[in-house]
Amino acid sequence: DTGVSQDPRHKITKRGQNVTFRCDPISEHNRLYWYRQTLGQGPEFLTYFQNEAQLEKSRLLSDRFSAERPKGSFSTLEIQRTEQGDSAMYLCASSLGGGSYGYTFGSGTRLTVV
């Protein structure tokens, strides 16, 4: 297992289009997290899964955003009707959880909305 994989690495889209990102976590990790990071800021929490259950969503996650983790494996994050303010790095992380383990992050997907 080579770590957390995210695809694509970069995405440029026109305003109003829909985009979907994929994250493949470390297979033994049952926790999966999505964060968003803008320039000069730290990552901001978006949503979190334990296995296939989405347990928490941030207020940052408007109704244009949806995330899934079918069968508790890979996860997808979809943004509908993209806006320029959605431009950011979208980071996925996985963890064994339990409060004793750190997160393993993927390299992120950089979204640019033009």
Place this chain on the structure above:
Amino acid sequence: SQQGEEDPQALSIQEGENATMNCSYKTSINNLQWYRQNSGRGLVHLILIRSNEREKHSGRLRVTLDTSKKSSSLLITASRAADTASYFCATDPRPPQGGSEKLVFGKGTKLTVNP
């Protein structure tokens, strides 16, 4: 919202010197973690310190935690040019704000180590 606040925002030192970064937070925590991020990349976990621990070492890294002051520090000894990166502290808050093991990150300290 971001709970941790790192200080300084930017730090520039010469290779071989020590680098100290500080983090302050607002709520009770289960643990505090430090991460490194190279430009345009994902974050790498460096070290985790639990709320009942006061100091932890890992290689050239030393982390302290003072829960009474709600603060932590990260010391990198004998710095190298390859240590150039942004460093973030992240807290695992206790309920009611947390409990889901959701980490809350600060804005980071940008460290530059000059050869």
